[in-house]
Amino acid sequence: MHSLRIVVVNPDAIDDGASDPAFEAQAERGKALRIGLLQAGYNIIASLPADLYLPERIAQLQPDMIIVDAESDARDVLEHVVIATRDARRPIVLFTEDAKKSSMEAAMAAGVSAYVVAGLQAERIKPVLEVALARFNQEQKLRTELSDTKLKLAERKIVERAKGLLMQRHNMSEQDAYQKLRRLAMDKNLKLAEVAQRIIDAADLLG
Template sequence: MRNLRIVVVNTIIAAGEEDDLVLQGQAARAEALRVGLLEAGYDIVASLPADMYLPERIAQLQPDMIIIDAESDARDVLEHIVMATRDERRPIVMFTQSEDTASMDAAMAAGVTAYIVAGLQSERIKPVLNVALARFKQEQKLLSELHDTRHKLAERKVIERAKGLLMARHQLSEDLAYQKLRNLAMNKNLKLSEVAQRLLDVEDLLG
């Protein structure tokens, strides 16, 4: 099994101001994260700034997971992450110093899988990412099941409408109308819902 391919998105401000204690702290956090990921055996494919080009870069790199290293307010980062993962969801883990509830809510609403406050010790990184990945897979499974259920309900509704149409037009019983739909589907090598939708489309055209 190959290692997870990870893109790290950081909010570290421009270099050249290392005398600033805040920037030094950010740089130290970024280094601790990098070391922890490498020690855990992950493949860091890129470390990117949270700018307008982020969605395009993530689309090109196709990482398995996105990690956000944010000191505090990460609203701009989240906006870019939302755009970058809008069409293809990925697990997102956010390491931050902010304990603000509003920031946490905003992160979760943006699609962040795990929101980790403080304590960026390298030995914690692997278990945190494992949990985030497992949670993401479970969420995707539930979303897929929900989508399938909605699709089946929509198909059933179409079949019921087509069956009602046949019953009214040909004075058929419900069973005979259903059998007629089944025979049409078998003869045309189509799904029952597809035949039903075609009947409804024709009815709409003819008025």
């Protein structure tokens, strides 16, 4: 497997030039995280601020995973990250000092794959990211299965409606109407639902 291409989003790392203990502590956290990622063999392709350009930059970089390093309240930055990954979902891992249950629940609801409080030891990073990736892949699989199920249900409804129209207009039995749909689909090399939709569209046009 190729080395994961990671974008680190660090909303707190803004140096205003003053000697700020909070900034220095955050800088150390960020440094420890980056060292841990590199030691674990990950490829950090960019370290970005959480600003209005974040969605555009993530779209350009196409990372495999996004890591958010936020000391405290990360709701604003998560909003930016979620917007940035709305069309192309990616695993998001949040490293934070915020242990509040409400913050954790909000982050997970927003689409975070792993919420890690404190403890940026290098040896913890790899297993955390592997679990986050596995969880993300499982969720994607479930989403795909759910989407496929919904599509099949929608197609079934279309076929049922088309069958009903054929039965009504041509005084057919349900079995005969279904067989007619199947023959039309085979003749036109179309899916059953596509033929059914055409029959419905024609019926709507004719009134």
